[in-house]
Amino acid sequence: xxxxxxxxxxxxxxxxxxxxxxxxxxxxxxxxxxxxxxxxxxxxxxxxxxxxxxxxxxxxxxxxxxxxxxxxxxxxxxxxxxxxxxxxxxxxxxxxxxxxxxxxxxxxxxxxxxxxxxxxxxxxxxxxxxxxxxxxxxxxxxxxxxxxxxxxxxxxxxxxxxxxxxxxxxxxxxxxxxxxxxxxxxxxxxxxxxxxxxxxxxxxxxxxxxxxxxxxxxxxxxxxxxxxxxxxxxxxxxxxxxxxxxxxxxxxxxxxxxxxxxxxxxxxxxxxxxxxxxxxxxxxxxxxxxxxxxxxxxxxxxxxxxxxxxxxxxxxxxxxxxxxxxxxxxxxxxxxxxxxx
Amino acid sequence: xxxxxxxxxxxxxxxxxxxxxxxxxxxxxxxxxxxxxxxxxxxxxxxxxxxxxxxxxxxxxxxxxxxxxxxxxxxxxxxxxxxxxxxxxxxxxxxxxxxxxxxxxxxxxxxxxxxxxxxxxxxxxxxxxxxxxxxxxxxxxxxxxxxxxxxxxxxxxxxxxxxxxxxxxxxxxxxxxxxxxxxxxxxxxxxxxxxxxxxxxxxxxxxxxxxxxxxxxxxxxxxxxxxxxxxxxxxxxxxxxxxxxxxxxxxxxxxxxxxx
Numbered sequence: 001x002x003x004x005x006x007x008x009x010x011x012x013x014x015x016x017x018x019x020x021x022x023x024x025x026x027x028x029x030x031x032x033x034x035x036x037x038x039x040x041x042x043x044x045x046x047x048x049x050x051x052x053x054x055x056x057x058x059x060x061x062x063x064x065x066x067x068x069x070x071x072x073x074x075x076x077x078x079x080x081x082x083x084x085x086x087x088x089x090x091x092x093x094x095x096x097x098x099x100x101x102x103x104x105x106x107x108x109x110x111x112x113x114x115x116x117x118x119x120x121x122x123x124x125x126x127x128x129x130x131x132x133x134x135x136x137x138x139x140x141x142x143x144x145x146x147x148x149x150x151x152x153x154x155x156x157x158x159x160x161x162x163x164x165x166x167x168x169x170x171x172x173x174x175x176x177x178x179x180x181x182x183x184x185x186x187x188x189x190x191x192x193x194x195x196x197x198x199x200x201x202x203x204x205x206x207x208x209x210x211x212x213x214x215x216x217x218x219x220x221x222x223x224x225x226x227x228x229x230x231x232x233x234x235x236x237x238x239x240x241x242x243x244x245x246x247x248x249x250x251x252x253x254x255x256x257x258x259x260x261x262x263x264x265x266x267x268x269x270x271x272x273x274x275x276x277x278x279x280x281x282x283x284x285x286x287x288x289x290x291x292x293x294x295x296x297x298x299x300x301x302x303x304x305x306x307x308x309x310x311x312x313x314x315x316x317x318x319x320x321x322x323x324x325x326x327x328x329x330x331x332x333x334x335x336x337x338x339x340x341x
Numbered sequence: 342x343x344x345x346x347x348x349x350x351x352x353x354x355x356x357x358x359x360x361x362x363x364x365x366x367x368x369x370x371x372x373x374x375x376x377x378x379x380x381x382x383x384x385x386x387x388x389x390x391x392x393x394x395x396x397x398x399x400x401x402x403x404x405x406x407x408x409x410x411x412x413x414x415x416x417x418x419x420x421x422x423x424x425x426x427x428x429x430x431x432x433x434x435x436x437x438x439x440x441x442x443x444x445x446x447x448x449x450x451x452x453x454x455x456x457x458x459x460x461x462x463x464x465x466x467x468x469x470x471x472x473x474x475x476x477x478x479x480x481x482x483x484x485x486x487x488x489x490x491x492x493x494x495x496x497x498x499x500x501x502x503x504x505x506x507x508x509x510x511x512x513x514x515x516x517x518x519x520x521x522x523x524x525x526x527x528x529x530x531x532x533x534x535x536x537x538x539x540x541x542x543x544x545x546x547x548x549x550x551x552x553x554x555x556x557x558x559x560x561x562x563x564x565x566x567x568x569x570x571x572x573x574x575x576x577x578x579x580x581x582x583x584x585x586x587x588x589x590x591x592x593x594x595x596x597x598x599x600x601x
Contacts, residue, residue, distance in 0.1 A: 243451035
């Protein structure tokens with residue numbers, strides 16, 4: 001009997017708790033979804049172990065073992081969730097993704113290592129990536145560290161320069177007279193175009209890359225900081241001036257805080273653009289970092305290493321964006337956050 | 342009691358001598374004030390009434406020192422006004438609180454700008470209590486109602502012990518109930534502290550309820566049409582027959598006596 005067609009009164013608080021907490025149809029169907037998700041992972045483990053590989057990849061057993069344990073954990077959590085609402089609530093958020101991933105890994109495994117539906121050796125199986133992470137982690141870690149260092153230095157330099165230029169553009173007519181035309185000329189050009197010049201003009205390819213990443217970051221940060229400072233409500237200045245504010249107070253305590261939401265849009269755009277330059281610079285000149293690792297792996301036709309590096313790179317870039325959003329949420333906590341990254 | 346929170350200022354005399362002002366609109370000068378002569382005595386509460394856009398708010402900006410007059414001179418106790426000064430604080434129609442500062446830090450703005458935060462920071466809490474906002478020190482502007490925000494902006498002005506409080510339609514955007522409450526509150530604050538008050542308003546009744554003197558301006562470019570001394574004891578009542586008669590008289594001056 002459906003609740004909608006029933007003429008009975010809606011369940012009271014206690015009755016509703018009994019429905020959601022005890023053995024109910026909803027609870028069982030959720031458990032069913034968890035069993036399916038766990039099953040997907042067990043299937044992946046089974047495919048990995050049962051059919052022989054067409055190529056020579058290691059770490060198959062370890063991959064299957066990990067998938068088995070994970071699948072079993074999902075099923076166990078689903079079973080506990082039938083009786084224990086908090087576990088069910090946490091699991092419910094992720095089960096659809098667990099199920100999709102289990103199916104995805106199974107299909108990936110079958111179409112690559114087992115039946116070679118996807119052309120080999122360009123599409124390595126999942127356990128080939130596991131093999132890379134297990135056996136080449138130190139080289140990957142060194143590459144990530146080098147990329148993070150380069151990105152941090154370049155981004156910080158560009159963000160700082162862009163911010164200062166933006167504030168000065170918004171504040172000083174004389175500065176704007178000289179800098180605005182230069183910025184209009186150079187800013188929109190992709191900074192990668194400077195790469196051949198930069199590599200011989202700078203003492204090292206590393207400092208050249210800092211310059212290129214900085215240039216890429218600085219442009220959007222400068223433009224948005226400038227527009228932020230220029231669009232500050234003039235009534236804020238009137239208020240501050242009647243209260244005895246000095247010009248420095250107007251810049252640092254009125255214009256800059258009022259422009260910060262704009263500045264963060266510029267930082268976000270600059271960060272996104274800087275990743276492209278980072279990877280290009282590493283591929284073209286810097287003998288370190290994930291871009292260099294990708295290049296190196298391609299040279300050896302080590303396709304699994306390339307996919308592993310891509311995965312690490314996406315995590316790194318996403319991590320940088322997450323960090324930026326955290327800083328923004330902290331500094332602009334007075335605003336109601338519109339987008340949850 | 343919190344009466345001690347306000348220093349007993351005796352206010353200053355604001356002397357407006359032959360002030361004319363023009364705006365430059367794409368090359369064509371737009372005259373807004375035409376040879377205004379007006380002296381606000383120390384501690385007086387002067388209301389400026391006039392048709393919309395007649396230039397009365399501009400006059401307040403000149404008194405605040407936010408702009409220099411095109412002609413003439415304005416002085417405070419005989420000293421020429423050449424720029425803004427925290428002894429002459431403005432409460433604008435919009436509260437214009439800084440959204441990135443909480444209530445306490447907004448009120449602290451003047452003390453911070455003058456480097457007095459250490460020596461006189463204790464006054465912030467007192468002033469917040471004075472406007473009925475103790476307990477809201479940590480709130481952010483977006484969490485406040487319109488009336489509360491305008492009270493914060495009043496506190497932000499009063500914490501500086503102004504000699505002149507310049508009120509540019511401060512209650513113009515509030516709902517009518519909050520408005521009635523705050524009219525009484527502002528008069529009480531003025532009576533306690535003794536500063537000189539200049540109020541621009543569109544509301545004749547508001548002027549007659551609050552001020553000790555009502556100046557009626559003409560259309561732009563503004564000249565003074567009438568200068569009405571209005572020495573009624575407080576609290577005043579809007580249905581007092583004298584007030585009603587004055588209200589009708591001023592409506593006549595504004596050419597609105599036929600309206601209802």
